[in-house]
Amino acid sequence: MPADIYLNVAVSGLLTGLVYGLMALGLSVIFGVVRVVNFAHGEMMTIAMYLAVALFANYKLDPLVMMVPIAVVLFVLGYLMQRGLISPFINRPEHSQFMLLVAIALIMVNGLLIVFGPDAQSVQTSYSYDSFMVGRLIVDATKVYAGAAAVAVAAALFAFFRFTLIGKAIRACADNYAGALVVGLNVKSLYALTFGIGAACVGAAGAMMAVLVDVTPPLGPAYTLLAFVIVITGGLGSMPGALLGGLLIGITEALGGLFFTPSAKSMFAFGLLVLVLLFRPQGILGKRPS
Amino acid sequence: MAALLAVEGISKSFRGLRAVQDVSFEVPQGEIVALIGPNGAGKTTCFNMIAGVFRPDAGRVTFAGARIDGHRSDQICRAGIGRTFQLVKPFAGLSVMENVMVGALNACAGVREARDRARQVIEQLGLGGKTDLLAASLTLPDRKRLEVARALATGPRLLLLDEVMAGLRPTETDHMVALFRELNATLGLTILLIEHVMRAVMALSGRVIVLHHGQVIASGTPAQVTRDPAVLECYLGEEAV
Amino acid sequence: MSELLLSGVPRRALVLLAALLAALVAFPLLVNDYFITVLILILYFAYVGQAWNIMMGFAGQLSLGHALYVGLGAYAAAALYVHFGISPWIGLGASIVISAAAGAAIGFLAFRFGVAGVYFAILTIAFGEFARIGFDHWHWVGGSAGFFLPVANYTRNDLLYLRGSPTMFYYLFLGITVAAFVLCHALLRSRAGYYWLAIRESPEAAQALGIDIFRYKMYAVTLSAAMTSLGGVLFAFYYNNLFPEQVFHISRSIELILGPIIGGIGTLFGPIIGAFLLTALAESLHEVMAAFGIDVPGIKQVFYGFCLLLVVMFLPDGVWPPLARRLGLGRAPSKRSEG
Numbered sequence: 030m031p032a033d034i035y036l037n038v039a040v041s042g043l044l045t046g047l048v049y050g051l052m053a054l055g056l057s058v059i060f061g062v063v064r065v066v067n068f069a070h071g072e073m074m075t076i077a078m079y080l081a082v083a084l085f086a087n088y089k090l091d092p093l094v095m096m097v098p099i100a101v102v103l104f105v106l107g108y109l110m111q112r113g114l115i116s117p118f119i120n121r122p123e124h125s126q127f128m129l130l131v132a133i134a135l136i137m138v139n140g141l142l143i144v145f146g147p148d149a150q151s152v153q154t155s156y157s158y159d160s161f162m163v164g165r166l167i168v169d170a171t172k173v174y175a176g177a178a179a180v181a182v183a184a185a186l187f188a189f190f191r192f193t194l195i196g197k198a199i200r201a202c203a204d205n206y207a208g209a210l211v212v213g214l215n216v217k218s219l220y221a222l223t224f225g226i227g228a229a230c231v232g233a234a235g236a237m238m239a240v241l242v243d244v245t246p247p248l249g250p251a252y253t254l255l256a257f258v259i260v261i262t263g264g265l266g267s268m269p270g271a272l273l274g275g276l277l278i279g280i281t282e283a284l285g286g287l288f289f290t291p292s293a294k295s296m297f298a299f300g301l302l303v304l305v306l307l308f309r310p311q312g313i314l315g316k317r318p319s
Numbered sequence: 320m321a322a323l324l325a326v327e328g329i330s331k332s333f334r335g336l337r338a339v340q341d342v343s344f345e346v347p348q349g350e351i352v353a354l355i356g357p358n359g360a361g362k363t364t365c366f367n368m369i370a371g372v373f374r375p376d377a378g379r380v381t382f383a384g385a386r387i388d389g390h391r392s393d394q395i396c397r398a399g400i401g402r403t404f405q406l407v408k409p410f411a412g413l414s415v416m417e418n419v420m421v422g423a424l425n426a427c428a429g430v431r432e433a434r435d436r437a438r439q440v441i442e443q444l445g446l447g448g449k450t451d452l453l454a455a456s457l458t459l460p461d462r463k464r465l466e467v468a469r470a471l472a473t474g475p476r477l478l479l480l481d482e483v484m485a486g487l488r489p490t491e492t493d494h495m496v497a498l499f500r501e502l503n504a505t506l507g508l509t510i511l512l513i514e515h516v517m518r519a520v521m522a523l524s525g526r527v528i529v530l531h532h533g534q535v536i537a538s539g540t541p542a543q544v545t546r547d548p549a550v551l552e553c554y555l556g557e558e559a560v
Numbered sequence: 561m562s563e564l565l566l567s568g569v570p571r572r573a574l575v576l577l578a579a580l581l582a583a584l585v586a587f588p589l590l591v592n593d594y595f596i597t598v599l600i601l602i603l604y605f606a607y608v609g610q611a612w613n614i615m616m617g618f619a620g621q622l623s624l625g626h627a628l629y630v631g632l633g634a635y636a637a638a639a640l641y642v643h644f645g646i647s648p649w650i651g652l653g654a655s656i657v658i659s660a661a662a663g664a665a666i667g668f669l670a671f672r673f674g675v676a677g678v679y680f681a682i683l684t685i686a687f688g689e690f691a692r693i694g695f696d697h698w699h700w701v702g703g704s705a706g707f708f709l710p711v712a713n714y715t716r717n718d719l720l721y722l723r724g725s726p727t728m729f730y731y732l733f734l735g736i737t738v739a740a741f742v743l744c745h746a747l748l749r750s751r752a753g754y755y756w757l758a759i760r761e762s763p764e765a766a767q768a769l770g771i772d773i774f775r776y777k778m779y780a781v782t783l784s785a786a787m788t789s790l791g792g793v794l795f796a797f798y799y800n801n802l803f804p805e806q807v808f809h810i811s812r813s814i815e816l817i818l819g820p821i822i823g824g825i826g827t828l829f830g831p832i833i834g835a836f837l838l839t840a841l842a843e844s845l846h847e848v849m850a851a852f853g854i855d856v857p858g859i860k861q862v863f864y865g866f867c868l869l870l871v872v873m874f875l876p877d878g879v880w881p882p883l884a885r886r887l888g889l890g891r892a893p894s895k896r897s898e899g
Contacts, residue, residue: 071638299690417757
């Protein structure tokens with residue numbers, strides 16, 4: 030196969046990986062601060078994807094344009110989830126928290142199945158079949174736009190945590206729970222806010238993903254797993270790590286699908302996960318737990 | 320008396336902080352030795368190195384003639400060293416009897432035998448009326464007794480007690496002291512204890528070792544040690560001496 | 561031996577158990593085939609739930625990929641029968657060995673490398689998914705198109721090759737469920753049982769009392785996997801078809817843990833009560849909806865989700881412990897009841 034094909038596939042994977050990275054970023058933020066393992070992460074992304082599809086089908090609104098409203102809807106969902114359901118579980122044993130989110134995920138996935146049915150749905154925008162040519166590279170327009178949007182949102186998130194007061198307050202909660210309480214921060218609200226922000230990331234990522242792939246309910250659990258693989262590979266609690274992990278998985282999946290059958294491509298993600306869990310559990314950019 | 324436990328030049332650092340530095344001491348067979356010192360002196364770290372929780376960065380630990388440094392804590396328990404934890408770790412969801420049986424299984428071939436042994440030890444520690452209570456429902460003094468009972472049930476030759484008297488009333492302390500004296504006299508149980516409660520230290524130990532900033536600054540009989548100026552200085556400060 | 565099993569069990573419990581067993585044995589003679597198939601489903605979930613319970617409830621390791629062992633057991637026995645004509649009674653030997661090896665491998669990797677808690681759960685999911693995709697591409701056992709056993713003539717019960725009526729399978733499932741129950745009861749009272757509970761409660765303290773944590777965790781994982789595979793063998797011969805997408809899917813893994821969680825992790829009756837409640841309620845829901853002419857895929861799962869949610873939120877120890885107290889069985893307040 031000519032080298033061009035590898036390059037094209039790799040770049041394509043890279044761009045998709047940016048969207049994966051944004052999705053994983055949401056998970057990383059939630060885990061890094063609230064310390065809850067959001068097993069419903071992929072399901073939340075699928076909800077966003079269906080929202081995008083529905084808006085497009087009924088009102089012809091471009092998902093990338095609707096990215097912000099969709100993110101807001103997911104923000105509210107995440108905020109309410111944390112405030113209403115998850116908050117009392119903060120001090121419960123780990124497996125209890127986990128099972129709570131498994132239950133939520135189960136309800137979400139099957140709720141989507143009931144409402145939208147099992148058939149794949151997709152968004153065909155005016156640029157769905159366009160592509161750009163950069164030298165010998167041919168890249169799908171959808172992937173370029175989605176990738177750019179992902180970078181923009183991620184940058185906004187980094188800026189938020191770095192430069193705003195609330196962002197710093199959230200980081201304080203993550204670093205030192207008791208200290209944050211002592212200083213007078215309303216940790217409960219900040220946790221809910223953080224969950225909302227993580228959900229908003231996933232919402233934006235979902236809107237982007239809607240232009241890239243067809244949507245079916247089983248994507249929910251698949252993306253949840255993928256998000257975990259990415260976050261664990263890149264480093265739990267590390268935001269740059271989530272993005273890096275996303276890129277890595279995006280490329281691995283794309284190339285893996287090229288060399289072997291496409292349906293086997295997620296095996297590589299899992300293979301990578303097992304290796305990381307065994308040999309470098311803190312991930313590539315993560316810190317060794319103290 | 321031959322040394323049952325010999326600690327030679329052990330050291331341990333945690334990320335740059337030197338917790339224990341070149342500590343050596345011996346615990347002769349059949350004796351009761353106390354390890355005292357201000358908070359942060361490195362006493363529990365020494366225990367943890369002896370009990371196999373950490374591997375010493377340097378030095379050796381010898382028990383009954385065999386080296387045990389670097390072994391896992393379960394191997395060390397099977398070799399004959401029992402220990403309690405400073406922050407007690409009861410099996411909260413199990414009853415008192417079940418807790419002690421877990422320990423007893425180390426010394427017994429089967430469950431029935433372990434139950435009998437556990438019953439004995441429970442009586443010795445004064446928990447007889449509470450065998451079926453959940454460990455989670457016990458008061459702190461009772462949890463401390465449970466901790467001791469569990470370790471004792473494993474049938475150790477050397478018992479490491481980490482601040483078991485903390486939080487006990489004077490009468491309860493006296494009861495524990497009497498129990499340890501009896502176990503030492505009748506079974507020849509060797510005991511190494513970390514203690515802040517001086518009443519217990521003076522009453523129990525034949526020998527006291529004082530740690531400060533991770534190093535041994537004095538050792539001798541209780542009477543000698545309590546008159547040692549270096550010891551007084553580390554507890555009360557320079558001006559007081 | 562009987563002393564080991566029966567000592568300390570309140571007479572009341574024994575009487576109730578005997579009555580229940582008698583009812584279960586008589587059951588097929590009193591009802592029609594539909595109810596028999598429902599009860600088979602209940603017994604299947606009770607059995608694999610009990611097997612999973614050994615790993616989670618006893619040794620404290622959360623496995624979310626247990627469908628792996630069901631699938632391995634199912635495919636192993638089915639393949640030996642379809643390709644070589646080997647009776648499942650012999651085939652189950654292969655099933656057990658293969659599943660136990662898989663469990664041991666996962667356990668070894670996890671415990672040697674210190675993978676615990678949520679990470680362990682994710683590791684088990686990854687292996688389950690691995691198997692699903694792998695079997696999807698393995699054509700010797702049908703790949704994604706499925707693996708089929710020759711459908712039986714149900715009027716003749718062939719015990720040697722497990723071809724027969726639902727009633728035959730009912731008694732087989734009842735048999736293994738009762739055996740699992742007795743085994744777990746005996747295990748809880750054995751050294752291994754005490755050690756597992758100790759490891760679950762406080763691994764550090766357990767180690768300080770001479771327990772080799774790695775070894776006992778490995779026992780739990782291997783036993784749990786081996787037991788689960790047996791359920792898989794019966795599953796294969798009862799349903800006569802296997803699809804990797806179904807058998808290894810993470811939904812199966814979640815389904816089989818719902819029973820023990822709702823019933824009560826770590827208890828003996830939890831998995832059974834949980835399986836019964838879930839399946840009975842789900843089937844009733846199905847019937848009610850069919851009566852109204854509604855047939856919506858996914859409703860059952862949403863229902864399961866809500867059950868799980870409610871139990872996790874309001875009855876974290878499961879349904880059985882408070883129920884046991886009401887019935888005057890088990891100690892109060894104890895997480896470790898005798899029944």
